[in-house]
Amino acid sequence: MIKEIIVVEGKDDTTAIKRAVEAETIETGGSAINKDIIKRIKLAQQRRGVIVFTDPDHAGERIRKIISAQVPGCKHAFLTQEEATSKGDIGVENAAPETIRKALANLRTDYVAAQSDIAMEDLIAAGLIVHPQAAARRMEMGKRLGIGYCNGKQFYNRCRMFRITREEFAAAWQQLENKEG
Known part of the structure; x- marks a missing residue:
């Protein structure tokens, strides 16, 4: 139960x-x-x-x-x-x-007053916003991080809300890059 x-x-x-x-x-x-x-x-x-x-x-x-x-x-x-x-x-x-x-x-x-070390610049560098394939990339990253799919601003907020660490983010991004490469 x-x-x-x-x-x-x-x-x-x-x-x-x-x-x-x-x-x-x-x-x-x-x-x-x-x-x-x-x-x-x-x-x-x-x-x-x-x-x-x-x-x-x-x-x-x-x-x-x-x-x-x-x-x-x-x-x-x-x-x-x-x-x-x-x-x-x-x-x-x-x-x-x-x-x-x-x-x-x-x-x-x-978490209330959630903190994360993920910055908006990290999302740009990972191609999750301001990128021709941003939506598809966010969908894959959302799956890998376990936070679901959402738009760029909401993705950033979820990273902060769920305290996604820089290490978790980097590992998920690396998996995405390896899949695409």
């Missing part, structure tokens, strides 16, 4: 989580997350801890941001869009049980 309570978007996500692991969930009811849900998530965080496990799409990212802003110290599980897509539909409910278990084994924690 997973100690923390997993925050998901809906009933189908809960079903997928329970097929993969023994856990309890809080459903946000989609992207219209309200004050009562935030109160439940805050209580869960205080009592048992929270894992945010939303869809790898715009709505899921919006929910993740809202929760992170209002409930500090949450853990985050990420899926890639490929892992969460079936017949053109993107969602946690589409992921295989082993993929869900893998995502839950590679959690990241956000």
Whole structure:
């Protein structure tokens, strides 16, 4: 049984989580997350801890941001869009049980007043922003770092939020370079 309570978007996500692991969930009811849900998530965080496990799409990212802003110290599980897509539909409910278990084994924690030694210049040098292939490179780096896909500014923020070290960043970048080379 997973100690923390997993925050998901809906009933189908809960079903997928329970097929993969023994856990309890809080459903946000989609992207219209309200004050009562935030109160439940805050209580869960205080009592048992929270894992945010939303869809790898715009709505899921919006929910993740809202929760992170209002409930500090949450853990985050990420899926890639490929892992969460079936017949053109993107969602946690589409992921295989082993993929869900893998995502839950590679959690990241956000931190209040997060610090990282990654600078915007590092993202430019790695071709993650201001580069013709920046989006594809961010997608690969996000997979390797376990922080998911996002735009350049959000990628920088996630590096800081999850305290990605210069060593982690360099190792992921080297793997990307070796794959491309």
